[in-house]
Amino acid sequence: xxxxxxxxxxxxxxxxxxxxxxxxxxxxxxxxxGTRLQSVLGDVPKPMAPVAGRPFLERLLMxxxxxxxxxxxxxAGPNLQCMWKYCQDGERWGxxxxxxxxxERLGTGGALRCALPHLRTDPVAVLNGDTWCDVDLCTMxxxxxxxxxxxxxxxxxxxxxxxxxxxxxTPEGAITQFAEKRGRGEAGWxxxxxxxxxxxVIRSIPSDRPVSLECEIFPxxxxxxxxxxxxxRQFLDIGTPESYRQATRWFPEPFAVSDGGPRGME
Numbered sequence: 001x002x003x004x005x006x007x008x009x010x011x012x013x014x015x016x017x018x019x020x021x022x023x024x025x026x027x028x029x030x031x032x033x034g035t036r037l038q039s040v041l042g043d044v045p046k047p048m049a050p051v052a053g054r055p056f057l058e059r060l061l062m063x064x065x066x067x068x069x070x071x072x073x074x075x076a077g078p079n080l081q082c083m084w085k086y087c088q089d090g091e092r093w094g095x096x097x098x099x100x101x102x103x104e105r106l107g108t109g110g111a112l113r114c115a116l117p118h119l120r121t122d123p124v125a126v127l128n129g130d131t132w133c134d135v136d137l138c139t140m141x142x143x144x145x146x147x148x149x150x151x152x153x154x155x156x157x158x159x160x161x162x163x164x165x166x167x168x169x170t171p172e173g174a175i176t177q178f179a180e181k182r183g184r185g186e187a188g189w190x191x192x193x194x195x196x197x198x199x200x201v202i203r204s205i206p207s208d209r210p211v212s213l214e215c216e217i218f219p220x221x222x223x224x225x226x227x228x229x230x231x232x233r234q235f236l237d238i239g240t241p242e243s244y245r246q247a248t249r250w251f252p253e254p255f256a257v258s259d260g261g262p263r264g265m266e
Contacts, residue, residue, distance in 0.1 A: 022141050024196075025121045026069045028060055030076040030083060030129035031102060031111050036240050045079040047129035048086065049238060052251045055086060056238060058093075059251065060127055065093050067137040069125065073118045075111040076129075077102040109211030112202055122199040126213075131193035132247070134234040143229055144196040147173060150225030151201050151218065154194040156232040161188030169228040178219055192232045198225075 030047045041049055047057035057074075064072055072095050074083055080101050090097030100115040112126060123144060125137055135154050144152040153175065155167055166188035168177040179188075191214060201221065205211055218226060238244045 021068060021138065022145065023121060024069060024123065024125050024137070024141050025071045025073065025119050026064050026125040026127060026137075027073045027075060027100075027112060027115045027119070028057070028127045028129045029108055029111050030057065030074055030079070031105065031108075032128075032130055032239070037238075037244060041244075045076070045082055046238060047076075048079075048082055049130075049244060049247075051238075051247050056132075056247065057083065057087070057129060059132065060129065061087070061090065061093050061095060061097075064125075064127075064137070065095055069137070070095060071120055072097050073100055073115045074098075074129075075100045075102065075115050077105055105210060107210040108213040109205045109217050110207070110209070112197075112213065113205040113207050113211070116199070116202050119199065119202075123196050124199070124202075126195040126197055128193035128237075130238050132234075132236045132238070132250070133192045133194040133232055135192070135194055135229075135232045137194070140194070140229050140231060141196050143231075144227070147227050148225065149196070149227040150198045151221050152196040152227045152229050153218065154192040154232050155189040155228040155230050156192040156235040157187065157230070158190045159187045161186060161190050164190045166190055167228055173227045173229065175218075175222055175226045175228045177222070189228060189230065192235045193237070194232075196229075 030045065032046050037046060037049065048055045051059065061072065072090060074097060076083060080099055084099055087097050098118045100118055102111055102114055106114065125141065133154055140152065140154060158164065166179045167175055167190060168179060169175045169189065205217060211217065236243060236247060236250060238247045
């Protein structure tokens with residue numbers, strides 16, 4: 001299997017046009033403890049939660065394969081061995097999978113920083129291992145380049161966005177503020193857990209302590225190339241027993257190697 005070297009694409013490059021394919025590496029953050037799901041899953045890591053007979057992580061890998069991504073880095077701590085045992089080198093999905101192990105729990109930002117030596121493209125896509133975000137990754141990567149962004153967050157509309165902390169942006173997509181949780185039932189945009197991030201941003205993450213992408217890194221880039229992309233069609237976080245049961249309804253049957261998305265969505 002052949003792999004490309006490091007690719008840094010100029011923002012004015014014609015390959016950022018709508019119909020162009022832009023190669024990208026992907027990182028999946030798999031280090032969450034899943035304490036809210038322990039009553040259902042026991043010690044099984046959230047990304048390995050069985051959904052219709054296959055680990056949820058396999059759904060994400062198949063989505064990446066269909067997006068023409070070929071190189072994936074899985075980031076996790078002590079549970080990394082479980083994922084390696086199942087995924088190995090990724091060849092059966094047409095992927096090349098590498099692994100970045102956290103020496104200790106480093107948060108979403110610290111885990112991503114650990115993946116830096118494995119990355120071959122600039123920018124890279126970043127996914128949460130416990131979230132299904134129905135977004136066209138190829139289009140999102142192109143949009144990121146067209147905007148000249150340093151970091152792009154996939155946003156989904158929520159009728160009660162202020163329960164989670166909403167995101168405010170300009171009509172052009174530049175993020176201007178992360179609003180705190182208020183509990184007033186107001187609609188707005190929320191973070192859908194998929195990002196396109198320049199290596200410049202990843203290199204800025206401290207490597208010697210736990211760091212949160214959402215609470216520390218993203219706010220630092222407001223006004224400096226941080227954008228919100230609103231192309232998300234459907235969104236599901238499997239982090240609670242209720243949402244995990246919902247996932248089993250979204251994915252009602254085992255899937256073939258060419259499948260991976262919820263019925264009627266792809």
